[in-house]
Amino acid sequence: MIDVTIENFESEVIADSANIPVLVDFWAPWCGPCKALGPILEKLETAYGGAFKLVKINSDDEQQIAQAFGIRSIPTVILLKDGQPVDGFMGALPEGKVREFLDKHVVAKVAEEDAPAEEAPASDDPADVLERLQHDVAADPSNDDTRFAYVKALLNADRIDDAKRAFEPAAPKAGVVRRVDALKRWLDAIDLAAGGTARVEDLDARIAANKRDFDARFARAQLLMAKRQWVPAMDELLEILMRDKAWNDDQARKTYIAILEIIEAPRPKVADGQIPPDDPTVATYRRRLSSVVLS
Structure with a gap:
């Protein structure tokens, strides 16, 4: 990988493209998707063994160079042969799509015996999972499911500030997309817990004095959510629902559903015609919610 400026553009790009395809990556230091795409391009340059x-x-x-190529957004990647652009793409494509473009x-130029028999399985290491999700979000920023998984992974890793930044583009959808609402x-x-204005001891005392102090119960459920104590949080919300199903514009039920959305794991792939089993905790608490709401 070579950094090109106006001074070496002619030799490094135009002249060399007569002998080998030159892949030009237009980027900027502030560009998040560029940071996701760059390592993929560098990896593939090595993997293709000098083919480009x-x-x-x-x-x-x-x-001046960007204007000459008509660059309107970044990242933009352009392939040149014999001094002329022949193809290109915009955005942080995932590795598989970049390979399709290159192919x-x-x-x-990889010896057949050096090629792996099959692609290694994806790592389950949390850091690797986060990196994959970051790439996926950069490649498809409008995919709410991918962003949900990425923000959830960041929160589970206690990277709160990063999670908030990753959540921001989806925040306007909180009122209409259930998964986005769950993250909000x-x-x-988490903000309530960090603010220190609500303490479990004080809330417990209020609830002991008045079991219908729903504000205290709801705040207690939120503190439990902040600690990822999902089941106790749902139990607290059920206490509200059993006494007032529509309390505070249905906030207890909506928050209960949000927790179910957060804790429900993606269903595994199964053979055609089979139905994967429900998560037992999720299934139990869905039934409890139905029992209370419909009673």
Whole structure:
């Protein structure tokens, strides 16, 4: 990978593209998707064994080059042969899609015996999972399911500030998309706990004095949410629902549903025609909610 400026553009890009395809990555230091795509391009340059040359151009510093190529958004990647652009793409594509793009134009120079028999399974290490999810969100920012998984993983890793930044683009959807609403309620609970205005001891005393102090019960449920104590939090919300199903514009029920959304694991792939089993905790607490709401 080579950093190209106006001074070396002619030699590193135009001249070299007569001998080898040159892949030009237009990026900028402030661009989040660029940071996701860059390592993928560098990895593939190595994996393809010199079948193409990768260069990077900082579009902020080299505006003359960016304008010459008509760059309107970044990351933008352009492939040149014989001094001419032949193809390109915009956005942080996942590795598989970048490979598809490259395979249309270049042939990897990797000895057959060196090629792996099959792709290694994805790592379950939390750091690797977070990195994959970050790439996926950068590649498809509008995918609410992927963003939900990414923000949830960040919160489970106690990376609260990162989770808040990752959540921001989806925040306007909180009123209409259930998973986004679930994340907002979890973040609100974390903010309440961090603010220190509600203490479990004080809330317990209020509830002992008045079992219908729903504000205290709801705040207690939020503190439990902040600690990821999901079952006790749902139990507290059930105490509200059993006494007042519609309390405070249905906040207890909505928060209860949000917790179920957070704790329900993705269903595994199964053979055609089979129905995967429900998570036992989720199934139990869905029944309890139905029992209370419909009674």
